[in-house]
Amino acid sequence: MTIRKSLVVMVAVALSLVLPPLAAGGTIVTSGHGEVSADPDIVDIRFEVASLDSIPLAAVASTAEKYKSVQAALERLGIRQGDIVTTSLHVREKKQQNQRTGDIVSLGHEAIHAVKITIKDFTKIGSVVDAAMRAGATRLSGLDFRTTAAEALSEEALQTAVSRALQAATLMAKAAGGRLGALVEMNSEGHGAFDVTGQEMAAGVPAVPIVIVPDKIVVRKRVSAKWEFVEQ
Numbered sequence: 001m002t003i004r005k006s007l008v009v010m011v012a013v014a015l016s017l018v019l020p021p022l023a024a025g026g027t028i029v030t031s032g033h034g035e036v037s038a039d040p041d042i043v044d045i046r047f048e049v050a051s052l053d054s055i056p057l058a059a060v061a062s063t064a065e066k067y068k069s070v071q072a073a074l075e076r077l078g079i080r081q082g083d084i085v086t087t088s089l090h091v092r093e094k095k096q097q098n099q100r101t102g103d104i105v106s107l108g109h110e111a112i113h114a115v116k117i118t119i120k121d122f123t124k125i126g127s128v129v130d131a132a133m134r135a136g137a138t139r140l141s142g143l144d145f146r147t148t149a150a151e152a153l154s155e156e157a158l159q160t161a162v163s164r165a166l167q168a169a170t171l172m173a174k175a176a177g178g179r180l181g182a183l184v185e186m187n188s189e190g191h192g193a194f195d196v197t198g199q200e201m202a203a204g205v206p207a208v209p210i211v212i213v214p215d216k217i218v219v220r221k222r223v224s225a226k227w228e229f230v231e232q
Contacts, residue, residue: 027184028172031224032165034157034190037216040145042120046087047132048139049113056091059111066136067113073135077127079117088114114141125212145214157221158188165225173229181228190221 049070051062074084094107115137117128129140147153165186173180 026229027226028169028180028229029224029226030165030168030172031222032161032163032168034160034162034164034221034223035218036153036157036160037218038147038149038153040147040214040217042118042146042148043122043125043214044144044146045117045119045125045128045132046141046144047115047117047137048141049115049136050110050138052094052108052110054108056109056111059109060091063111063113066138067115069135070115070132070137073131074117074128077124077131079119079124079128083118085116085118086113087116088112122212122214143212143214145217147217150217150219153217153219154190154221157190157219158223161188161190161221161223162186162225165223169225169227173227176229178229178231181230184226184228186223186225188221188223190219 047070049063049066051059051066053059053062071081071084075081089112091109091111094110095104096107097104117132119125119128125143133140170180
């Protein structure tokens with residue numbers, strides 16, 4: 001019995017030398033979530049203009065001519081040059097597998113010019129899509145809705161998340177018979193859920209009414225925080 005008590009005392013003394021002392025009263029850890037939304041006020045319409053030819057330079061030249069036609073058609077709609085920008089331009093060899101023999105055969109070289117058109121008037125989306133496809137665009141890659149108030153939305157969501165984390169910590173401290181002490185640490189994470197409406201359309205499609213109803217843009221933030229708990 002004496003030996004066992006001695007061992008317990010020795011272990012307790014060893015632990016007290018190794019482990020740092022706990023803060024008086026301990027800590028409280030909470031998290032908070034903030035979410036705000038807004039209507040988008042700007043849209044990026046993405047197209048591709050492509051040409052296929054056995055000679056790479058010929059494919060590039062053909063794509064360049066198509067792009068000029070697309071650009072001219074969009075300018076006639078009142079789209080400014082500065083709102084029509086290139087996002088990529090590349091040439092690749094296009095290959096296909098022969099279904100009968102299994103061999104990979106070359107179809108030629110494809111020059112692809114990816115374009116982004118930015119507009120604020122959503123009523124023009126249908127006209128822009130129709131004009132670009134008729135003028136030579138070979139693919140509608142998608143519509144990306146966004147907002148010019150993204151930074152303000154992010155700040156508001158973060159403030160809400162922090163406020164909720166603080167409120168929860170205060171309630172927990174009071175319920176435990178104490179009060180909230182100093183903030184020890186705080187971390188945040190979050191993202192904006194920007195609505196993306198993707199469409200793929202082949203060239204030569206007849207004009208049809210295009211009704212676009214964009215969803216709201218949602219920005220979410222989450223924080224986790226740790227406070228000292230002060231006993232009373």
